[in-house]
Amino acid sequence: MNDRVLPEIDMSLCTGCRLCVERCPTHAVELSAEQRPVIVRPDDCAYCGLCEEMCPVGAISLAYEIVLDASGTD
Amino acid sequence: MSEGDPSAPYLSLAPAAQRALDAVCVTRRYESGQVVMLEGEADAPVFVVRRGTVRVYRTSLDGREQTLIRLGPGAAFNVPAAFMDPGAGGDRSSPAVAGARSGALAPASAAALTPVELALISRPDFCQTVIHSPDLALVVLRDLATKVHHLTDLTHDLGLLTVRARLASFLLSHGQAPAGAPPPGAHVRWTHHEIAAQIGTVREVVSRTMRTFVKDGTIKLERHRIVVLDREALQLEAES
16 A cells, blocks of 8 residues: 555645645645645655645545554454 | 345346346446436436446535445446336425436436446336346345345434444444455545545534544544544444
């Protein structure tokens, strides 16, 4: 499984408000020449979910696997 | 006749029934994300999934979605429309409701979650094929019975369980054993929005409830993984 899973940005919903760029704690996101957010430093993305939370139009989504911990109680 | 997998009833058709369906169907392929059927659409056919996964859902006026069911190869949707009288029943004060209840309008939307290949059969052709094939009729009955059971459970969960309980139940039922590989075609990763659509809430509530589960020590969040730490506690949440 690819370990470098990144947030997905739906450009059809994005309005270019820059909130994700301004709030990203690791500055992994920047605006492109077309004024749309791009994860330019994927290695810096902490997958914290703040961009998804901040986005006013729901254009950013983070996907998760759901795993049962091996040591959890049954 | 073998019943086969109840989630894939059209995979185990008797040869004659399969040939009868093949004779009246057309094949369509859709890309991931494409809408296959739109809620309210007139005269939508019966669809049988041959390849890929389809999500069937309803949408509210404000854009909120409720997933009704996810279907893989061997499953069918919009089957009841083939057997509903276009002129009967319904709420006459609302043409859309009357249309949906009469079978004339699609009661839900369907979208491809992955690239899909579907067999499309017109409603009259499907009905006629069923009439002339007792094997197919039995498959249709079993399929509809399974779906009634599923929707009964869904109605119960949405109407009688809290969001916390529904989320807990979702995490338990969709969690993968750490050493196990997911079955082919299984939906491996979920966004909070997708989870919200499954359990009947909105993304923000899923995120907020997840944070309380983290605080309780029931789950932990790793990079792109939700790890269920305490299944017993989550089970108690699911039953509360």
